[in-house]
Each structure stands twice: as structure tokens, then as C-alpha cells.
Amino acid sequence: MYDIAGRIMQKFWKTNEYFYLIIILLIACLLRFYGINWDQNQHLHPDERFLTMVTQAIRWPSSIPEYFSTSTSPLNPHNQNFPFYVYGTFPLFLIKALSDITGLTDYNQITILGRFISGLFDIAIILLVFLIGRRVFSSSVGLLAAFFYSVSVIPIQLSHFYAVDTFLNFFLTLTIYFLIKSIYSPKIIHFILAGISLGFAFASKVSAFLIGPPIILVFVYLLYHFRNKVFIWIGLFLSLTLLIFRVMQPYAFTGTSIFDFSINPKFIANLTELQAFSKPGNYFPPAVQWNNTLPIIYPLKELFIWGLGIPAGIITIIAFVTFLIKLLKNIIKSKLNILRDPSFITRIVLTLVILTIFVYQGVQFAKPLRYFYPMLPALIIITSYFITEVLSKLTSRNRIIYFVFLILIWSIWSLSFMSIYSRDHSRVQASEWIYQNIPAGSSISAEHWDDALPLNIQGNSSNIYQFVEFPLYAKDTDEKWTEVAQKLKEVDYIILSSNRLYGGITRNLWMYPATSKYYQDLFSSKLGFEKIAEFTSRPSIPVPGISICLILPFSDYGEVSKKYQECEQGGIVFVDDYIDETNTVYDHPKIIIFKKYE
Numbered sequence: 001m002y003d004i005a006g007r008i009m010q011k012f013w014k015t016n017e018y019f020y021l022i023i024i025l026l027i028a029c030l031l032r033f034y035g036i037n038w039d040q041n042q043h044l045h046p047d048e049r050f051l052t053m054v055t056q057a058i059r060w061p062s063s064i065p066e067y068f069s070t071s072t073s074p075l076n077p078h079n080q081n082f083p084f085y086v087y088g089t090f091p092l093f094l095i096k097a098l099s100d101i102t103g104l105t106d107y108n109q110i111t112i113l114g115r116f117i118s119g120l121f122d123i124a125i126i127l128l129v130f131l132i133g134r135r136v137f138s139s140s141v142g143l144l145a146a147f148f149y150s151v152s153v154i155p156i157q158l159s160h161f162y163a164v165d166t167f168l169n170f171f172l173t174l175t176i177y178f179l180i181k182s183i184y185s186p187k188i189i190h191f192i193l194a195g196i197s198l199g200f201a202f203a204s205k206v207s208a209f210l211i212g213p214p215i216i217l218v219f220v221y222l223l224y225h226f227r228n229k230v231f232i233w234i235g236l237f238l239s240l241t242l243l244i245f246r247v248m249q250p251y252a253f254t255g256t257s258i259f260d261f262s263i264n265p266k267f268i269a270n271l272t273e274l275q276a277f278s279k280p281g282n283y284f285p286p287a288v289q290w291n292n293t294l295p296i297i298y299p300l301k302e303l304f305i306w307g308l309g310i311p312a313g314i315i316t317i318i319a320f321v322t323f324l325i326k327l328l329k330n331i332i333k334s335k336l337n338i339l340r341d342p343s344f345i346t347r348i349v350l351t352l353v354i355l356t357i358f359v360y361q362g363v364q365f366a367k368p369l370r371y372f373y374p375m376l377p378a379l380i381i382i383t384s385y386f387i388t389e390v391l392s393k394l395t396s397r398n399r400i401i402y403f404v405f406l407i408l409i410w411s412i413w414s415l416s417f418m419s420i421y422s423r424d425h426s427r428v429q430a431s432e433w434i435y436q437n438i439p440a441g442s443s444i445s446a447e448h449w450d451d452a453l454p455l456n457i458q459g460n461s462s463n464i465y466q467f468v469e470f471p472l473y474a475k476d477t478d479e480k481w482t483e484v485a486q487k488l489k490e491v492d493y494i495i496l497s498s499n500r501l502y503g504g505i506t507r508n509l510w511m512y513p514a515t516s517k518y519y520q521d522l523f524s525s526k527l528g529f530e531k532i533a534e535f536t537s538r539p540s541i542p543v544p545g546i547s548i549c550l551i552l553p554f555s556d557y558g559e560v561s562k563k564y565q566e567c568e569q570g571g572i573v574f575v576d577d578y579i580d581e582t583n584t585v586y587d588h589p590k591i592i593i594f595k596k597y598e
Contacts (some may be wrong), residue, residue, distance in 0.1 A: 024143070024147050031414065035418070036119070038587050039428070039587070040428050044451060045163075048163065051095075051164075052162065055099065060075060070253065077251075086271060087205065088167070088203045088204035089251065090200055090204050091164045095110065111162055118160075118165075118166045121169075125169055128173045129145045129146050130146040132176065132350075132378075141381065148410055151414040152380065154307045155376065156418070157417070158373060164205050165373055168205040171198065171208070172198075173374075175194050176378070178191075179194050180349060182194070182222065183346055183349075191233045191240075192240060195239065196244050198244075199245045199247075211356070214349045214350075219234055246261065277366075285448070285473045289503065289580065291507075295364075296359070298367055299361065299372055303369060307369050315387070315406070319386035320354065323347075324351060351378075353375055353378040357375040367580070412541070413539070419539060420537045420587060421587075426589055427451065427453060429535045430497070431460075434453060434454040435454055438493060442465055443465070443491045444492070444494075445495055446470070447500075448471045449473055450498055450500050451498075452467055453495050468487050468490050472505065473501065476514040493529075494522065494527075497589065500585050505519065530595060538575060538588065540572060542571040547571065548573065549573045550572065
């Protein structure tokens with residue numbers, strides 16, 4: 001009788017388990033596809049613009065030999081006037097194929113299609129998070145991790161972009177899933193699927209190599225238990241990884257045969273050039289913001305304050321540190337004999353995924369938040385395990401109260417962030433205002449390396465204005481300031497279409513002492529210009545009758561504009577103007593417009 005009742009309860013739980021998972025996936029769909037056309041077809045993400053242009057330009061080869069012909073294939077970006085291409089080609093090929101199949105070949109349509117598929121890949125990650133959490137810990141951990149991941153800001157934002165990040169993260173997480181399955185019950189199919197998955201990860205982005213240490217640990221564990229048989233598994237795994245990479249990123253090689261693995265010098269040259277841009281003291285515009293940033297500390301701040309939100313970030317740090325200490329104690333206690341317990345090894349694998357990615361990327365010069373995205377599934381799974389352990393020690397009533405509280409504080413940052421997709425892009429809003437308030441024929445400044453405003457919208461063309469480019473990213477020299485001084489005389493309006501320049505430049509006084517002074521004088525109305533308009537689209541919670549701007553701790557506002565945090569939006573607004581520019585400049589930049597004194 002008790003046996004039957006137990007089976008009925010187990011079946012009931014499993015039925016509800018998948019019901020909850022479906023609800024979580026539906027929530028994830030809403031968060032990822034809501035506001036998918038967030039820039040109103042203005043293509044304001046530079047990486048998206050590039051990928052969309054490449055997708056539209058490439059053509060399918062007429063034969064398989066031509067597909068593998070690096071020098072002649074029309075599918076090779078290098079052969080379509082894109083000599084610098086450092087992304088994986090699998091996402092490019094996939095979106096190109098889907099574009100042709102669906103007939104969505106228009107420039108705008110390709111971008112929206114790319115964003116939609118990017119979102120689908122991230123939703124698939126949620127399913128993997130559930131499966132890994134359930135396999136390593138329990139169903140409740142898997143469900144909780146799936147929910148926390150689904151409402152986390154980093155995946156939500158990256159899912160709104162047609163870029164390669166969600167593709168990479170999906171295949172890396174899928175690789176880890178199959179390897180974890182092999183730890184408990186090694187089957188040849190696990191290594192086949194893991195090898196194929198890792199090959200696709202490399203063909204999405206070469207930084208897939210960062211999960212090398214956890215992969216090595218898995219095979220060391222298997223070697224300990226299964227001896228020589230493991231060498232066959234390793235050979236199969238690596239062969240399939242290389243083969244899929246060869247097929248899905250064919251132009252990393254020069255040969256016309258699938259079995260020719262001669263490396264393409266242009267592929268290496270592109271990666272070398274990219275690496276050259278990522279050095280301290282670099283004046284390359286996208287890299288300026290990371291000069292003078294602290295290794296480990298800077299990404300830690302960005303990830304746990306902005307990527308997850310302060311409440312969730314604090315819980316995650318406590319959870320991981322607690323988990324790591326407990327893991328190290330168990331390793332010491334077992335006298336380093338850690339290869340006997342599969343569940344113990346899986347926990348180390350998840351820990352290694354986090355530590356390897358965070359430490360490696362955290363000490364690099366370039367530290368955009370998206371580089372840390374691949375460690376998020378493992379981090380959230382461990383955090384969910386910690387939370388379930390804590391909740392299990394509470395009484396039933398307190399458990400429900402604390403559980404609801406955790407759900408709310410984890411969700412509040414993502415819900416406030418979603419508000420940016422509920423309104424027109426701030427650059428679109430600013431453009432509408434410019435056409436209505438700045439006379440045709442006026443001379444307007446445009447900052448080098450940033451999008452000039454106004455945009456071409458609603459039948460209006462920016463050609464009615466005269467644009468004067470200010471070379472403010474250039475090194476501070478007498479020649480530069482002679483040129484800028486002349487251009488200040490020419491312009492009627494100065495428009496800062498984001499904080500891209502002044503946000504990074506004013507944090508690097510040693511590189512840009514004169515340019516920092518220029519911005520300081522501009523904001524203080526000492527250049528002969530006064531501020532007449534400002535447009536923001538900050539994360540916010542709509543509360544009728546309330547207008548509060550919250551400047552969160554550890555926000556680096558540089559040497560200027562600290563006092564210019566005006567709260568023009570209603571509700572409770574989170575001022576995120578000065579986080580890593582890659583998290584604001586694309587989808588919700590701050591625009592400031594100055595007019596020359598009469």
C-alpha cells in the first residue's frame with residue numbers, strides 16, 4: 001500500500017515538475033521576445049549591424065568543393081568585402097539559411113530573425129539548466145535554477161541581440177550536460193554528442209576553449225575508472241569536435257578538402273589584430289573604457305550589481321563562496337581522493353566552469369559583461385542548490401515566506417530592466433525632438449565613433465542638418481585641440497548621443513587630461529553651450545505619483561557629470577548610466593543636447 005502511494009506521489013511530482021518547467025519557459029519567452037524590435041529598425045547595435053550586413057552579403061556556394069574553398073567561396077565573409085571577421089560562422093550560416101527559407105531577406109527582417117533565433121537558443125539553455133540541476137542535485141534545484149536563469153538580466157538582454165553569445169553559451173552548456181551524464185553512466189553516444197556540441201561552440205566563438213579544464217577533469221575521472229577504454233572516447237570526442245569545427249567554420253582553414261586542416265593565415269591575423277586592440281593604454285575607441293579598470297574587481301562589480309541586481313548578486317556571492325569552501329573541505333577531508341564519487345566530481349566540474357571563465361576573463365584587459373555570460377548557468381545552479389539547502393532547514397511557513405521573498409528580489413531587477421523595451425529607444429525619442437525643435441540647416445556636432453543624431457525616422461532625413469565630427473577619441477595634442485576649437489565655433493548644437501566617449505574618457509584623466517577638461521567645461525556651461533534637453537530610458541518600476549532616481553553603490557561616474565543625474569522618468573528609476581558601456585549604449589543610452597548661447 002505504502003509502495004503504491006509512494007509511486008503515485010512520485011508520478012504526481014513529476015507531472016507537476018514539467019508543468020512548472022513549461023510555465024518557466026513561457027515566462028522566459030515573454031521576457032526574451034517582448035520588445036524584440038527595441039530600436040525601431042534603426043540598427044543601433046554595431047555588432048548586429050555588422051552581422052546583418054555580412055548575412056545579407058554572403059551567398060551560398062554552388063557545390064560542396066566551393067563551400068570548402070576558402071579563397072573562392074561566396075559564403076566566406078573575407079570574399080564579400082569584409083576583411084576583418086572574428087565571429088564564428090555557424091550563427092551566420094544558420095541565420096542566412098533561415099532567412100532564405102522564410103523569405104525574410106530584408107535588412108530589417110534579418111536583424112529581427114537573428115534576435116528571435118538568439119532568444120530561442122537562450123530559452124534552450126533554460127531547459128539545460130533544469131536538466132543539469134536535476135541531475136547533479138535535485139528536481140527542485142533544477143526548477144529553481146531554471147526560473148532564476150529565465151529572469152536574469154544578462155540572458156534577457158543578450159537574447160535581444162543578433163550576436164553569437166547565446167549560440168556559444170547554448171553549445172557550451174550542452175557539452176557540459178553530456179559530459180556530466182557520462183560521469184554517471186558513460187555511453188559512447190554521450191561523447192559523440194558532446195564532441196559535436198563542442199564543435200558547434202567553437203564554430204560560434206573561439207573562446208569555447210575556456211571550458212577545457214572541466215572537460216579534462218571529466219576524462220581524468222573516467223580514466224581512473226575505465227582505464228584504456230577512455231582513450232577511445234577521448235579520440236572520438238576530439239575528432240568530432242574538430243570535424244564539426246572544420247565543417248561549420250570552414251574558412252578558418254585553407255584547404256578545399258574537409259580533411260585538410262591547414263590553418264588560414266587570415267583567420268589567425270584577424271584574431272591577432274583583435275588581441276592587439278585589447279591592451280592597457282589602448283586608444284582604440286571601444287577599448288578606452290577598460291583602461292584603468294581593476295582585474296577581477298571590475299567584472300565582479302558589473303556582474304553582481306548590474307548583471308544580476310544587488311539582492312540576487314549578494315545571494316549568489318554568498319552561495320558560491322559557501323559552496324566552494326564546503327567543496328575544498330571535502331577534498332581535504334577525503335585526502336584528495338576525489339575520483340571515487342561521481343556526484344562530487346560533477347560539483348567540481350560546475351565549480352571549474354565558473355572559476356575558469358571568471359578568472360581568465362577577469363584578468364583580461366577587455367571585460368564586457370557578455371564575456372562572463374557562459375559561466376552563468378553553472379553559477380545559478382549552484383546558487384539554487386544553496387537556496388534549497390537553506391530553505392530546507394526552515395519551518396514550512398517560513399520556507400514559503402522566504403521562498404516568495406527570494407523570487408521577488410531576484411525578479412525585481414529584470415522586471416525593471418524590461419521597462420526599457422516598453423518605450424521607444426532613447427535615440428529615437430531624441431531624434432523626434434530634434435526634428436521638432438532644431439531648425440533645418442543648423443550645424444550639429446557628431447562624436448567620433450558614436451552614432452550621430454538625429455536618426456532618419458518618420459520620413460525625416462538628417463540631411464537637413466550640417467554635421468561636424470569631433471575627433472575626441474584622438475590623443476590629446478595641440479593639433480587636436482586647434483581642430484576642436486575651430487569646430488566649436490562652427491556648430492550650433494552639441495549632441496552627446498550616449499555616454500560612450502565621456503563615460504570612458506573622464507575615467508582616464510592620465511590619457512585624456514584635456515578632453516576630460518573639455519567635458520567638465522561642457523557640463524558646467526563654460527564652453528558657451530547650455531543643456532537644453534536630455535533623454536534617458538533607464539530601468540524602472542512604474543509607481544504612480546513617484547519619481548525617484550536611485551544611484552546604486554560602486555557606480556563610477558568619473559570626474560564629471562555626477563550632479564547631472566536628473567530623474568525625468570516616473571516611478572522608481574535605477575541610474576545605470578555609467579556601467580560598462582556595452583550594457584547601455586546599445587539599447588538604452590543617455591542622450592544630452594546642448595545649444596550655443598545666443
